[in-house]
Amino acid sequence: MTYNITLNACDKVVVRADKDKIASVITNLLGNAIKYSPKGTDINVNCILQQDDILVTIEDTGIGIRSEDVEKLFDRYYRVQDSAVKTVSGFGIGLYLSAEIIKRHGGKIGVESIPGLGSKFYFTVPIS
Numbered sequence: 001m002t003y004n005i006t007l008n009a010c011d012k013v014v015v016r017a018d019k020d021k022i023a024s025v026i027t028n029l030l031g032n033a034i035k036y037s038p039k040g041t042d043i044n045v046n047c048i049l050q051q052d053d054i055l056v057t058i059e060d061t062g063i064g065i066r067s068e069d070v071e072k073l074f075d076r077y078y079r080v081q082d083s084a085v086k087t088v089s090g091f092g093i094g095l096y097l098s099a100e101i102i103k104r105h106g107g108k109i110g111v112e113s114i115p116g117l118g119s120k121f122y123f124t125v126p127i128s
Contacts (some may be wrong), residue, residue: 003034003043010047015054016128021101025109028094029058029121037062037118053107053127059120065113073111074099098123 026045033043037060048055065073065080072078079092102109102123113119 003037003039003041005030005043005045008044008046010049010054013049013054014128015125017105017125018101022105022125025098025101025123026056026058028098029123032094032121033058033060033062033119036060049127050124053124055122055124057120057122059118061118064115064117065111065119066115070111070113074109 030043030045037043041061043061044057044059046055046057046059048057069080073080074095076096077092078096099109102125106126107124109121109123111119111121
């Protein structure tokens with residue numbers, strides 16, 4: 001069984017950014033959505049053109065994240081301590097690196113999540 005990944009792209013626009021670094025952020029967030037979601041579920045990737053930036057969201061219907069963990073998710077080496085994710089591999093560095101890349105591009109990164117219902121990770125990148 002696979003995942004149902006839907007991409008809702010935005011209009012073409014010029015963004016001054018390191019494409020490899022932004023690609024690594026998207027890869028990390030999409031990879032996490034897959035790691036923490038049951039097979040066969042939906043994952044939505046959206047690009048929204050806003051006034052001064054582009055908003056990218058990656059939304060899953062996975063296990064979700066507790067509010068006390070959301071506050072620390074982008075800290076270096078932070079790993080959620082929960083029995084539901086005990087078997088998921090990782091070093092707790094991907095979200096930290098993603099946050100650093102987005103900050104250095106002048107954007108913002110964050111997450112909204114409800115345990116048991118899923119998560120929506122998002123980031124912005126300023127428009128040139």
